[in-house]
Amino acid sequence: QSALTQPASVSGSPGQSITISCTGTSSDVGGFNYVSWYQQHPGKAPKLIIYDVSNRPSGVSNRFSGSKSGNTASLAISGLLPEDEAHYYCNSYTSSSTLVFGGGTKLTVL
Amino acid sequence: QVQLVQSGAEVKKPGASVKVSCKASGYTFTSYYIHWVRQAPGQGLEWMGIIHPRGISTTYAQKFQGRVTMTTDTSTSTVHMELSSLRSEDTAVYYCARATVTIEYYLEYWGQGTLVTVPS
Numbered sequence: 001q002s003a004l005t006q007p008a009s010v011s012g013s014p015g016q017s018i019t020i021s022c023t024g025t026s027s028d029v030g031g032f033n034y035v036s037w038y039q040q041h042p043g044k045a046p047k048l049i050i051y052d053v054s055n056r057p058s059g060v061s062n063r064f065s066g067s068k069s070g071n072t073a074s075l076a077i078s079g080l081l082p083e084d085e086a087h088y089y090c091n092s093y094t095s096s097s098t099l100v101f102g103g104g105t106k107l108t109v110l
Numbered sequence: 111q112v113q114l115v116q117s118g119a120e121v122k123k124p125g126a127s128v129k130v131s132c133k134a135s136g137y138t139f140t141s142y143y144i145h146w147v148r149q150a151p152g153q154g155l156e157w158m159g160i161i162h163p164r165g166i167s168t169t170y171a172q173k174f175q176g177r178v179t180m181t182t183d184t185s186t187s188t189v190h191m192e193l194s195s196l197r198s199e200d201t202a203v204y205y206c207a208r209a210t211v212t213i214e215y216y217l218e219y220w221g222q223g224t225l226v227t228v229p230s
Contacts, residue, residue, distance in 0.1 A: 001171065001172060003154070034213070034215045034216075036215070036216050038155070038217070040155075045205060045207075045220035045221065045222065045223060046147075046155065046205075046207075046217070046220060047220075048210075048216055048217060048218050051210065051215075051216045057218070087154075089154060089155050091155075091157070091217075093215045096172070097169055098157065098159075098169060098170075098171055098172070099145070099157040099160075099215060100157060101147075101154060101155045101156065101157055102154070103154050104154035104155065
């Protein structure tokens with residue numbers, strides 16, 4: 001199972017909006033609505049911020065939103081804050097009943 | 111509150127095995143699946159596998175099939191992950207993570223991570 005494809009880096013200024021893509025295949029992202037996103041700050045454990053493609057766990061800011069079209073899922077962050085600077089990873093259930101992560105995207109808030 | 115406390119850092123020789131433990135508290139242990147994820151230095155997250163809390167089923171990533179064994183001990187609310195035939199590429203932080211209540215595909219609570227070092 002190959003890792004899902006994410007851009008290595010994205011950047012934005014405070015207050016702006018950005019989008020991170022996550023491309024898979026019909027055997028993972030495209031075949032199931034079990035896509036999730038994780039935020040990881042340096043030296044910390046990851047944090048679940050989106051599940052079921054577009055749902056937010058309790059306590060996660062509504063500035064974070066998720067969507068999916070075909071084999072590509074997307075994470076959008078609006079009103080960028082300095083604390084949003086982190087690595088973001090997508091994850092999907094697969095037809096092999098396993099999970100697969102994306103390679104990760106480093107978000108820089110300029 | 112939900113807590114997952116992992117065992118301490120390990121240094122192992124190539125070819126050896128390592129067993130990392132993950133002790134859960136603050137919830138009903140037998141109601142939630144546990145995942146294992148690793149992260150090599152400066153690299154991304156890699157899913158290793160999942161275990162039913164009673165140990166009745168496991169699913170491993172193909173990459174680790176034959177080298178990884180996940181077990182549970184319900185008497186101590188502890189999950190173990192053993193990785194054998196270690197090589198330098200296995201140097202990583204290993205995380206356990208508890209799944210969400212509704213479905214086992216999402217990793218809601220994470221341990222603090224255990225660094226396993228395999229010198230080349």
